[in-house]
Amino acid sequence: MPNSIEHHLTDALLMGYSAATLPEAFSLTIATHVSMCDECRARLGAFDSIGGAMLDAAEAPAMDPSAMAAALTAAKLPPAASPVPRKPGILPTPLQSYVGGDLEAVKWRAISHGVRQAILPTQGGATARLLHIRAGTAVPDHGHNGTELTLVLQGAFMDDGARFARGDIEIATEDLDHSPIADIGDDCICLAATDAPLRFRGWVARIAQPFLRI
Structure with missing residues (x-):
């Protein structure tokens, strides 16, 4: 089925999410939308790439790549209160983590x-x-x-x-x-x-x- 989403996130919100500067409630909403929207997911990937390039250019102590990725993921998508199995349903995966299911x-x-x-x-x-x-x-x-x-x-x-x-x-x-x-x-x-x-x-x-x- 073709993507029929017509109303998308602004660049400012995507950049804030990429930089992990937004409140948790906003990050959850953005993560849920991005999981459903090809266009916003692609735009977020571009902002993530720009942010990564800026980090590479900055004079800072070296960090193990896997540790950096884990830190960024934790900052953007706060962990669920309790892990739950993911399954198809109305609620996308980021949201199922907070609800405890569908x-x-x-x-x-x-x-x-x-x-x-x-x-x-x-x-x-x-x-x-x-x-x-x-x-x-x-x-x-x-x-x-x-x-x-x-x-x-x-x-x-x-x-x-x-x-x-x-x-x-x-x-x-x-x-x-x-x-x-x-x-x-x-x-x-x-x-x-x-x-x-x-x-x-x-x-x-x-x-x-x-x-x-x-």
Whole structure:
């Protein structure tokens, strides 16, 4: 099947991931997208090559190549809480490590009518969560106090006239206020990473926000 991903990562995010300077939640989201997207994987490879060349040119004590590779891998992809066998499923391999398996292992919690979430164990100033949005359901209207990366794993959602399907990633910043709606068909499952609390318009969502950690 040809690659049909239409919404990709920015160069800035790929470079940050390559340099291992991003919060763990962002690194997890980027690693998951890259595992699904040939284009972004190729671009990341180019940034990795540039970074490797700069390291080679720098005056620094020599490091065993295998040790350097292990260090870079550990910095980009933090180890899972517990090793799990990889198997085909909805969740790509980087994400299965955090969940402990595929969708059947996710511990969902309802956060509003038709929307469930599961917060993943990450550190470093950002939060990662899985979202399960019933087909046809809209996410409460909100803005952003920072950056939010939303990667579609199943189904699709519509936002401001654009459609985001499996493998697509939406990058929302402080200038975006929106209310995405899950497309008709399969329920929409996404991986979302945020580095600041969302800015909800509705008072019910604002009251619940501290308890739901969104």
